């Protein structure tokens with residue numbers, strides 16, 4: 001006859017039940033467990049936080065951007081006033097707008113720092129080439145996101161910087177003039193331009209960034225983060241002897257850290 | 264057949280995976296702790312900047328005046344992280360090379376960036392044994408830093424900014440429409456590095472103000488031959504030759520100059 005379970009065990013079982021239910025139907029719990037408890041090199045430290053810090057900055061942009069979009073009006077006659085309204089009237093609107101404005105700068109800075117860390121650690125080398133490329137595509141996409149957002153307040157700075165920016169696009173050979181008139185939505189900057197930039201800034205570019213980040217993180221988890229190049233730990237350490245090559249007749253030596261057992 | 268190098272890499276990566284599995288630490292809680300602290304710092308800095316922007320003037324105004332397509336005196340500035348690209352435009356001004364600054368160099372940089380893993384094929388990751396990579400990284404960081412700084416502190420207008428002044432010239436000088444292409448060329452071709460025109464420009468090497476050049480009625484033919492060889496016409500003139508512009512462009516410039524009879 002089963003022992004009568006005490007309260008604590010009952011509660012644990014009750015808490016476990018929905019998790020088990022989800023796991024049985026989706027495998028998601030196992031996925032999260034894999035993500036959380038996967039091993040990373042023992043001496044990975046602060047340098048490795050730059051990537052997730054960039055991600056955090058991007059999430060701040062998503063959150064504040066959604067709120068701004070609830071009040072912003074992408075129309076040359078009311079865009080400026082709607083931004084004024086957000087800044088002056090909406091509760092904490094100034095905070096949300098300020099975070100979005102300066103979060104963009106922090107996002108870009110962190111991305112450059114993260115890229116510098118990856119470069120200096122040589123972490124773009126085999127087998128992480130593809131992840132570097134995904135990152136190298138994220139960089140211009142994020143810069144374009146900044147460019148398209150700059151027009152939206154529709155003040156003098158925004159307007160003239162965009163005029164010049166579009167003209168610069170226009171100087172490119174072949175595609176340039178086409179691109180410039182596509183961005184303008186006609187021969188002059190006007191209502192179509194603003195709507196276009198708004199759509200790019202809200203849908204296309206953030207969507208592209210999200211997709212690329214997803215791919216980026218998938219590859220990070222799949223390949224594991226590299227250990228620092230100066231690593232004293234075994235993982236990733238450069239060894240003085242060349243790695244053994246099969247087929248040369250050498251026997252693979254025992255891996256580092258595994259010594260013969262006493263018995 | 265796999266090459267020896269490929270085989271070595273694969274073995275090294277396999278060894279890395281074995282090592283991490285055996286001696287690594289779990290992402291949670293160790294790495295996650297670092298990440299969380301860092302993320303909190305990031306969010307605090309962002310919130311802090313929003314506060315500073317709202318309560319002080321240190322970070323500039325919250326909004327400039329409402330956009331007015333009619334003004335031309337406004338100096339356009341992109342957000343600061345484009346300054347390094349923006350400043351490149353100062354370096355390349357001639358019509359033939361400005362494209363290097365606007366698309367050429369950025370495109371090349373982007374291609375090199377994407378191709379990085381295929382340019383540097385060695386397995387070596389220790390910094391001190393990658394002198395070329397270090398030097399390249401330092402040079403790139405330095406030049407981007409310097410260009411950003413210069414872009415941030417630049418006072419004189421850039422070619423692209425001067426171009427935005429052209430509609431104002433048309434109004435003030437009552438320029439006929441056939442003079443506008445020349446005005447655009449004039450604004451973006453570096454003439455204003457030395458000359459001045461209605462308050463724009465560098466005033467260097469003693470170059471004269473050209474706002475009323477046309478009032479001298481020297482004629483288009485004279486202007487063209489002067490542009491082709493300034494020192495032939497004015498002995499000792501330090502002005503460089505613009506013969507490379509080609510006959511058609513020189514004619515546009517000359518038309519603009521002759522139409523410039525001074526502000527009305």
Ligand code: HEM
Nearest residue numbers: 048050051052054055115123131132135136139220225226
């Ligand atoms: C939206 C921008 C980006 C986000 C959110 C992001 C996020 C991350 C995260 C969370 C990691 C793992 C932890 C770490 O190494 O920091 C990572 C690794 C990596 N990132 Fe990024 N990243 C971004 C942009 C870039 C860029 C611009 C590049 C390079 C051009 C890049 C190249 C890499 C590489 C090669 C790794 C693997 C590093 C290793 O295994 O040691 N990333 N990224």
